[in-house]
Amino acid sequence: MGVGKSTVGRLIAERLGVGYRDTDDDITAEQGRTIADIFVDDGEPAFRALEKDAVRRALDEHPGVLALGGGAILDADTRALLAAHRVAYLSMDVEEAVRRTGLNVARPLLAVNPRRQWRELMEARRHLYTEVARTVVSTDGRTAEEVAQAVLDALELNEA
Numbered sequence: 001m002g003v004g005k006s007t008v009g010r011l012i013a014e015r016l017g018v019g020y021r022d023t024d025d026d027i028t029a030e031q032g033r034t035i036a037d038i039f040v041d042d043g044e045p046a047f048r049a050l051e052k053d054a055v056r057r058a059l060d061e062h063p064g065v066l067a068l069g070g071g072a073i074l075d076a077d078t079r080a081l082l083a084a085h086r087v088a089y090l091s092m093d094v095e096e097a098v099r100r101t102g103l104n105v106a107r108p109l110l111a112v113n114p115r116r117q118w119r120e121l122m123e124a125r126r127h128l129y130t131e132v133a134r135t136v137v138s139t140d141g142r143t144a145e146e147v148a149q150a151v152l153d154a155l156e157l158n159e160a
């Protein structure tokens with residue numbers, strides 16, 4: 001959350017000359033409401049079910065760069081699907097996370113005590129990110145453009 005998946009994903013797609021898609025955008029468009037509203041109205045499990053479908057559909061239909069929401073990898077079926085794809089895990093430290101997300105109501109899981117919430121989420125998830133990733137790219141002290149370049153290099157992707 002806030003590491004730059006959506007920003008960097010878009011840059012990588014531009015550099016490769018392919019399409020960009022983001023499962024959070026797909027869910028928002030399909031539901032006609034924000035991610036925060038879905039969490040508040042229906043709860044996190046309902047959001048995760050929508051997210052699981054959105055990821056499966058996007059992986060099926062979309063040949064370009066796909067940005068996932070940070071919690072998509074909580075689902076075991078999603079992790080299994082990702083095994084067939086070149087997945088980059090973008091990492092950052094907690095101070096950078098708080099700087100980038102702040103008290104951002106668009107990210108409901110970080111709305112209260114973001115520093116502690118972020119640490120707890122990462123402790124629960126880090127091994128899952130590592131499990132699905134072909135490469136881990138640190139974003140600390142790097143611009144989004146530098147991160148995009150590091151991902152292209154690490155995955156040996158050639159620009160258009």
Ligand SMILES: Nc1ncnc2c1ncn2[C@@H]1O[C@H](COP(=O)(O)OP(=O)(O)O)[C@@H](O)[C@H]1O
Pocket residue numbers: 001002003004005006007008067100101139142143144145147
């Ligand atoms: N490398 C970076 N350095 C500093 N800020 C960044 C970087 N990448 C993204 N950001 C900023 O951090 C915030 C979160 O980025 P976003 O792409 O939405 O992350 P994610 O999709 O992983 O939640 C945005 O304000 C974005 O402009």
Ligand SMILES: O=C(O)C1=C[C@@H](OP(=O)(O)O)[C@@H](O)[C@H](O)C1
Pocket residue numbers: 001002005006024035068069070071072106107108109
């Ligand atoms: O990590 C998470 O559980 C979430 C990350 C968000 O996406 P980003 O990682 O793009 O912020 C969004 O899907 C939702 O707020 C839940």
Ligand SMILES: [Mg+2]
Pocket residue numbers: 005006024067068069
């Ligand atoms: Mg995003």
